[in-house]
Amino acid sequence: MNIIQEFDTIAAISTPLGTGGVGVIRISGEKSFEITDKIFTGKITPKMICHGWIKNGEKKIDEVVVLPFKNPNSYTGEDVIEIQCHGGLNVVRNILELVLKTGARMAERGEFTKRAFLNRKLDLSQAEAVADLIHSKTQNFAIQSAKNLSGVLSVKVNEIKKDIFETLSKIVAGIDFPEDVKEPEYEDLIKDFELQIGKIDNILTGAKSSNIMRQGIKIAIVGKPNVGKSSLFNTLLSLDRAIVTEIAGTTRDVLTETLDLGIPVTLIDTAGIREDENIDKVEEIGIEYSKQAAKEADLVIFMYDITCGLKEADKLILDFIKNKKHIIIANKCDLVSQRPENTICISAKSEIGIEELKEKIKGIILEFSPEDMEFVTNNRQQDCLEKARESLIQAYEAAKVKELQDLISIDVKQALLCLDEITGEVITDDILNNIFENFCIGK
Ligand SMILES: Nc1nc2c(ncn2[C@@H]2O[C@H](COP(=O)(O)OP(=O)(O)O)[C@@H](O)[C@H]2O)c(=O)[nH]1
Ligand SMILES: [Mg+2]
Structure with a gap:
C-alpha cells in the first residue's frame, strides 16, 4: 500500500541563520528533484553524494553537495533534496530564494516533521521528541528526548494499549456471541484494570520531574x-x-x-x-x-x-x-x-x-528531578494518560459493582482512544497544528 500523501513541494533553510561551516537547504515533495535539476550543474543520483554548482541562469551562486533521497526513504517520506552549501547567511538565502522561484513553497514551522508524521515515518510522540531534542536546554534533557525519539514512550504506550485491547476483546466476544463465548469473570476484569492503571501510573510518576526538566x-x-x-x-x-x-x-x-x-x-x-x-x-x-x-x-x-x-x-x-x-x-x-x-x-x-x-x-x-528517568512526557501526553486512567478507573469501579459489561466496554474503548492520541492514531487538526507550531522553520 502506498501510504505517501500528496503535498506541494516545500523548502526551507534547515541550519541556524548565521555564519557557519555549512548551510543546509532542504526541499521536500514531488517536485524537489525537478527543481534541483534546473539549478544544479551536477547529476542527481539517488543514494549518492552529488557535487556541482548552484546556478541562477549563468550566474554561479555557490559550489555545493546535493544529497538526494527518494521516497519513501527520506525524513519526510517524500522525495527530499538537501543542498549543503557554504554557511554564510546570504549564500543560504540566495539558494533558498532560487529554489522558491523555481517552484517550491516556503515551508511552515515543523512542516517537514509534520509530513514525516503524516507519512508514518514517525509517530506523534516521536515527532514531539524531535522538538524536545532541538530545544533542550540541558544535555540531560537532550538524552532523555533522544530516548523518546527512538520510541521508548511509544513502545510502552502501545504495550498498554495491547493489554487494554485484549480485555476489550474478551468483553466484546461475550457480548457478541453470548451462546459460544462466556462473558469474562468480573474478578478477572478487575485484575486487568488494576494492572493497566498501574502501568499508566508508572509513566505518570515521572510527569512532575519531566516538567521540571x-x-x-x-x-x-x-x-x-x-x-x-x-x-x-x-x-x-x-x-x-x-x-x-x-x-x-x-x-x-x-x-x-x-x-x-x-x-x-x-x-x-x-x-x-x-x-x-x-x-x-x-x-x-x-x-x-x-x-x-x-x-x-x-x-x-x-x-x-x-x-x-x-x-x-x-x-x-x-x-x-x-x-x-x-x-x-x-x-x-x-x-x-x-x-x-x-x-x-x-x-x-x-x-x-x-x-x-x-x-x-x-x-x-x-x-x-532525578537524573535518569524512565520516561519523559509533555503536558499533552500527560493529559492523555490522565484521561485514559480516569476511564479505566471508571471501568474498574463498574466491574467491582458488576455493572453490565456492555457499559463497561464504553469506558474501556474511551481509554484506548485517549492512548491513541499520544501516538497520534487519533488526532484532530487543531492538536496537530498546535504541536508543529512549536517547531522551528526548516525542521
Ligand atoms: N571582598 C569582597 N568583596 C565583594 C565580594 N562580593 C562582592 N563584593 C563587593 O561588594 C560590593 C557590592 O557587590 P554587588 O555584587 O554589587 O552587591 P549587590 O548589591 O548585593 O548586588 C562590590 O564592591 C563588590 O566588589 C566578596 O566576596 N569579597
Ligand atoms: Mg546587585
Whole structure:
C-alpha cells in the first residue's frame, strides 16, 4: 500500500541563520528533484553524494553537495533534496530564494516533521521528541528526548494499549456471541484494570520531574544591597552580566540568565531589599520586583555580608522567605578569618566556596528531578494518560459493582482512544497544528 500523501513541494533553510561551516537547504515533495535539476550543474543520483554548482541562469551562486533521497526513504517520506552549501547567511538565502522561484513553497514551522508524521515515518510522540531534542536546554534533557525519539514512550504506550485491547476483546466476544463465548469473570476484569492503571501510573510518576526538566527551576538571589548578589550572579554564570559596584542600590532591575546544572536553571539577580527613606522611585519598584521574584522562585539563595554579620534588616528578609526552599550563604569570607559553622561561606569576588555552593544547589535540584528517568512526557501526553486512567478507573469501579459489561466496554474503548492520541492514531487538526507550531522553520 502506498501510504505517501500528496503535498506541494516545500523548502526551507534547515541550519541556524548565521555564519557557519555549512548551510543546509532542504526541499521536500514531488517536485524537489525537478527543481534541483534546473539549478544544479551536477547529476542527481539517488543514494549518492552529488557535487556541482548552484546556478541562477549563468550566474554561479555557490559550489555545493546535493544529497538526494527518494521516497519513501527520506525524513519526510517524500522525495527530499538537501543542498549543503557554504554557511554564510546570504549564500543560504540566495539558494533558498532560487529554489522558491523555481517552484517550491516556503515551508511552515515543523512542516517537514509534520509530513514525516503524516507519512508514518514517525509517530506523534516521536515527532514531539524531535522538538524536545532541538530545544533542550540541558544535555540531560537532550538524552532523555533522544530516548523518546527512538520510541521508548511509544513502545510502552502501545504495550498498554495491547493489554487494554485484549480485555476489550474478551468483553466484546461475550457480548457478541453470548451462546459460544462466556462473558469474562468480573474478578478477572478487575485484575486487568488494576494492572493497566498501574502501568499508566508508572509513566505518570515521572510527569512532575519531566516538567521540571523541560521548564527548569527558578533560583533567585536575594539579600540586602551590597552583600554581593550581583557578584555571585556573575560568578555562577562565568559572565560579567550584572553591574557590580560598591554603591548600594546598583541593581535596580531583575536580571535573569539560564545556567545548565543538569536541568535548566533560571538564575535571577534582584535589587537589594532595604527600607530607607532615601530610596528613589526606581529602586522602590526594583525592590517590589525582588520580592515578587523571591515569591515565584523554586529556590531562594539568601545572602548576607559576613563582615557585617546577620543584622535586623537581613532577618527581615529571611523572615520574608522563610517558607520557601532556601539556602543561606555568607559572602565576603575572604575578608574574615573566622567562619561560622553550618553556613555556606563564600567569596563571590575571589571565587571561594563556589563549587561547594553549586554542589549544594545540584543536590536540591536532584530532589526536584532525578537524573535518569524512565520516561519523559509533555503536558499533552500527560493529559492523555490522565484521561485514559480516569476511564479505566471508571471501568474498574463498574466491574467491582458488576455493572453490565456492555457499559463497561464504553469506558474501556474511551481509554484506548485517549492512548491513541499520544501516538497520534487519533488526532484532530487543531492538536496537530498546535504541536508543529512549536517547531522551528526548516525542521
Ligand atoms: N571582598 C569582597 N568583596 C565583594 C565580594 N562580593 C562582592 N563584593 C563587593 O561588594 C560590593 C557590592 O557587590 P554587588 O555584587 O554589587 O552587591 P549587590 O548589591 O548585593 O548586588 C562590590 O564592591 C563588590 O566588589 C566578596 O566576596 N569579597
Ligand atoms: Mg546587585
